Amino acid sequence: MDGGADKRVRLDKWLWAARFYKTRSQSAAAIKAGKVELDGTRAKVSQKIGPGARIEVRKGPYAFTVEVRDVAERRGSAERAQALYAEDPDSIARREQARARIAAERTAIPRGWGGRGRPTKKQRRDLEAFQARLFSPEDIDDDLDHDLDVDNEAP
Numbered sequence: 001m002d003g004g005a006d007k008r009v010r011l012d013k014w015l016w017a018a019r020f021y022k023t024r025s026q027s028a029a030a031i032k033a034g035k036v037e038l039d040g041t042r043a044k045v046s047q048k049i050g051p052g053a054r055i056e057v058r059k060g061p062y063a064f065t066v067e068v069r070d071v072a073e074r075r076g077s078a079e080r081a082q083a084l085y086a087e088d089p090d091s092i093a094r095r096e097q098a099r100a101r102i103a104a105e106r107t108a109i110p111r112g113w114g115g116r117g118r119p120t121k122k123q124r125r126d127l128e129a130f131q132a133r134l135f136s137p138e139d140i141d142d143d144l145d146h147d148l149d150v151d152n153e154a155p
Helices: 011-017 024-032 078-082 089-108 121-134 137-152
Strands: 036-038 054-059 062-068 085-087
Touching: 011 024, 011 036, 011 054, 062 089, 085 089
Parallel strands: none
Antiparallel strands: 036 054, 054 062, 062 085
């Protein structure tokens, strides 16, 4: 870490050193694509940053809001990279919610069969097991009884 109150580095170098991106060119491409904001405004690749700057990085479905604590010209270990910034607690909570939502979406769809064509025997069994988890026989019986009651109440 090359810390100092008057020390400033390029944003693309800092994002690379803080391990948000694997290469500087990936970091620069993300900045050019508008996926990085510096203090609430769209950032530029060569923009200089220092301690106290607020950066928002969007990577896929996740958004990181961090405050720069220190600057580094070179990439170091993961521990040193984490010491370069402090993540906002709201950012952590939003990321956890996104992670939970993505996990729920993945489990909602049976794997391997996208609904195209006839499923294989294994895919059919997986689909039936999935449907059995969603609709237990008691729920189906309750729904049928409810439908019969509604039909009897018709004028």
